[in-house]
Structure formats: C-alpha cells, structure tokens
Amino acid sequence: MFFKRYQTTKEENLELTTLFLLDLNTTKNTNDILIPEINVSPPVTSVLHEIIHTYDPFCWRHLYGRGIGHPIHTCPNDSPDQDGLLCYPLCRTGYNGVGPVCWKKCENITSIGFACIDISISERSCPWYDKCGIFRRSCVSCPENYTKLGCFCGQFYLRDNYGRGIGSSLICSEDNQQIGLLCYEKCKKTYNSIGSMCLQNCPSTHTYSCYGGCSTTKEICDSQIKNMTQSAIRTSLVILNIIMGLPIMSTNIFDIISNIAKNDWTQAIENLLFIAKKLAQQILPILTQKFLRWSFDKIESATKNASLIITATAMKDQNILSPFLKFFHLDSFISTFNHTYCEISNDDF
Numbered sequence: 001m002f003f004k005r006y007q008t009t010k011e012e013n014l015e016l017t018t019l020f021l022l023d024l025n026t027t028k029n030t031n032d033i034l035i036p037e038i039n040v041s042p043p044v045t046s047v048l049h050e051i052i053h054t055y056d057p058f059c060w061r062h063l064y065g066r067g068i069g070h071p072i073h074t075c076p077n078d079s080p081d082q083d084g085l086l087c088y089p090l091c092r093t094g095y096n097g098v099g100p101v102c103w104k105k106c107e108n109i110t111s112i113g114f115a116c117i118d119i120s121i122s123e124r125s126c127p128w129y130d131k132c133g134i135f136r137r138s139c140v141s142c143p144e145n146y147t148k149l150g151c152f153c154g155q156f157y158l159r160d161n162y163g164r165g166i167g168s169s170l171i172c173s174e175d176n177q178q179i180g181l182l183c184y185e186k187c188k189k190t191y192n193s194i195g196s197m198c199l200q201n202c203p204s205t206h207t208y209s210c211y212g213g214c215s216t217t218k219e220i221c222d223s224q225i226k227n228m229t230q231s232a233i234r235t236s237l238v239i240l241n242i243i244m245g246l247p248i249m250s251t252n253i254f255d256i257i258s259n260i261a262k263n264d265w266t267q268a269i270e271n272l273l274f275i276a277k278k279l280a281q282q283i284l285p286i287l288t289q290k291f292l293r294w295s296f297d298k299i300e301s302a303t304k305n306a307s308l309i310i311t312a313t314a315m316k317d318q319n320i321l322s323p324f325l326k327f328f329h330l331d332s333f334i335s336t337f338n339h340t341y342c343e344i345s346n347d348d349f
Contacts, residue, residue, distance in 0.1 A: 043294070043302035044309070050290050051283060051306060053205065055239045057216040058224050059342040061200040062191075069182030069196060072170040079168045086167030100167060104160040111159065118155045122148065190344075203343045214342050240275075240314050243282050272311060280307040 053059070075087035081097055091102035106116035124131065126139035132150035133140035142153030172183035177193055187198035202214035210221035280303045291299050 041302070041305070043298060044305040046291070047287060047299075047302040047306040048309060050287060051239060051310065053343055054283075054286065055243060057206070057220045058210070058213055059203075059206050059215075060213045061202070062341050062344060063197055063199050063212070064191075066184040066187075066193075066196050066198060069179070069184045072172055072178060072181055072183055074171055074173045076168060076171055079165075082170070083167070085170060087170060088164050088167050091164065095162075097164065100163055100165060101161050102164050106159065109155060114161070115156060115158050118146075119149075120146070120153050122151055122153045124151070200342060200344070206342055239310055240279065243279060273308070276304065276308040276311040279311060280304045283307070 075082050079087040079089050081088045081090050083097065083099055086099075088097055088100065091097045095102040095104050097103075103111070103114070105111075109116050109118035111117075120143075122133075123141040124133055124139055125141075126133045126136060130136050130139070133148070134150050137148055140148045140150070142148050146153040146155045172178040175186060176183040177186050178184075179193070179195065184193070184196060187193050190201045190203075191198040192201060193199075199212075202209050206214035206216055208215045208218055208221055210224060213221075213224065215221040215224060280300075284300060284303050287303050288296065288299055294302075
C-alpha cells in the first residue's frame with residue numbers, strides 16, 4: 001500500500017510501503033518519520049526478475065561444482081583388457097594376456113611363464129634291479145608327446161606368443177568427463193566445463209560471452225569488466241532508457257527535484273508514480289505473455305509495483321532525492337537489481 005489517495009483499486013494498492021499512514025506535508029523533516037519494515041511480495045519479485053532478464057543487457061552465468069572427482073578407472077573400448085594401470089587389446093582365442101604379450105594357453109597342463117610343463121608317474125614293467133627303466137627304457141611307458149624320464153613322464157615346450165602393443169592409459173567411463181587423472185560427472189547440455197566446475201553457456205538473449213557473465217554486445221561486456229559490481233542504479237536506469245527513452249526520464253526527474261525543493265512531497269510522489277505508470281503500461285503486454293497462469297489483476301498489480309521499484313531505484317543517484325527515497329526502503333530489495341542470473345534452458349531440468 002502506498003497512499004490512501006491512491007488506494008482506489010486493488011491494482012493501485014502498492015505493496016511497497018505503509019505510507020498511507022503518513023501525511024508527508026505535515027512534517028518538514030523527513031528524518032522525524034518512523035519508517036516501518038516492508039517486504040516485496042513474491043509476485044513482484046518474479047516480475048522484477050522477468051523484467052531484468054528481458055531488458056538488462058548483462059547477466060551472470062549459472063555455475064555449479066562437480067565435487068573433487070574420482071580416479072580414472074575404465075579401459076577404452078578398443079583396449080578393454082586391464083593389466084595394472086594399463087589397458088591392452090584382447091588376445092586371440094586360445095591365448096591369454098600378460099602385460100604387452102599374448103601367450104598361447106597350455107592345454108590341461110601347467111604354465112610356467114614362457115613354457116608349458118607336465119610331470120606324471122610313468123607306467124613300468126621293469127626288473128627289480130632297474131625299476132625306473134634307467135638302463136632298459138623299453139620297460140617304461142608314457143602318454144603320447146611325453147618324454148620318458150625314468151619313473152616319470154614329462155612334457156615341456158615353449159609357448160607361442162605375440163605382442164599386443166605398449167598399452168594405453170585408463171580413462172573415465174562414458175558418462176564422465178576426464179580432466180587430467182580425475183573423472184567428473186559430465187556437465188548439463190547447456191553448460192561448459194571449467195575444471196571441476198560447470199559454467200552456463202550464454203543464452204539466446206545475451207549471446208556475447210563475457211567471462212563469468214553474458215552480454216548483448218562486446219561494448220556492454222567491456223563496460224561491465226571495468227565495473228564488475230555494476231550497481232542497481234545503473235541497471236534500473238538502463239531498463240528505463242531502453243523501454244521509455246531518455247527525454248521523458250529527464251523531464252520527470254527535473255519535476256521531482258523541483259517539487260522536493262519546494263517541500264511538495266505529495267507532488268513529487270505523483271511525478272514518480274507517473275513515470276512508474278508509464279513504465280508499467282509499456283511492459284504489461286509482454287508480462288501477460290510470460291505469466292499465463294496468473295490472473296490479469298495479479299499481473300497488473302505486480303507490474304505496477306515492480307515498475308515503481310525500478311523507477312525509485314533509478315532516482316537513487318540524485319542526492320537531493322535521498323530523504324524522499326528512504327521511504328521506499330530500497331536497501332531491502334536493491335540486491336534484486338545486482339544483475340540476475342541468465343535464463344536457464346528447459347534442457348537443464
């Protein structure tokens with residue numbers, strides 16, 4: 001609510017202050033007036049953010065972290081066989097891999113690295129004085145391909161082998177991104193990775209990449225870099241200039257200053273509301289398309305309130321207005337104008 005005299009309809013029932021309890025013309029010192037705390041309603045906040053998204057030529061990108069990462073742990077598809085910290089292609093059928101070499105498997109006998117060996121007890125029909133057939137080998141019988149070794153039969157042969165390369169490093173799984181020796185969850189579709197962080201790509205409304213933010217042009221970006229904490233005042237002035245142009249702003253600011261100099265606070269308020277009303281009329285058709293689920297009364301009321309906030313904030317750099325503007329408690333919602341985040345694509349949800 002603003003003033004009783006302006007409290008004619010629900011839409012004009014501005015939610016910014018409780019000044020309807022006050023009569024500014026009854027006091028010559030605005031510092032004597034007790035100012036109650038006020039809050040901006042959620043609908044007004046939503047409209048403010050929508051206006052800034054639409055008209056502010058600069059926005060901050062969304063940024064989120066992906067944790068500390070985890071070590072590489074997966075082999076590439078063309079080298080799926082892991083041996084230690086390296087990966088190799090699969091060996092041919094009948095071979096098994098040991099590091100960079102594929103060795104032919106030993107068929108049902110023991111392997112000792114580069115060879116296959118098997119020892120079994122021999123079948124013998126030897127005389128008592130030569131039980132193992134040392135001197136009479138014909139009395140010893142061994143399976144095919146085995147060598148007679150007295151009381152034993154033995155088979156030994158070198159294993160066939162071939163090389164399969166020096167190996168490749170472990171990597172991250174397909175659903176992860178590798179940075180150095182660590183794996184991170186992939187960023188969302190409209191984000192780029194910066195180390196362990198994901199930084200939003202610039203949206204279609206602010207296409208020029210400007211470090212941690214996005215702007216509409218290179219010139220806006222250069223200006224922003226010079227003043228990384230662009231004030232709420234400049235943001236609101238930019239919005240007013242884009243929507244309404246400078247001439248009407250300059251004229252009405254002069255009128256407001258003149259009326260305050262004459263201690264005519266009521267007339268100053270009327271001038272301020274005139275600017276806010278003009279701003280609301282300009283942006284209301286656009287906002288009705290943005291908030292389709294809201295009733296028209298709700299959109300209109302929130303738009304008028306948001307327009308008044310923007311207008312009052314734009315006046316804040318006029319020193320002579322300081323006593324007057326304190327009634328709007330700009331400090332309680334001025335952070336709204338410190339560049340909002342860029343729009344988020346539907347693909348991110």
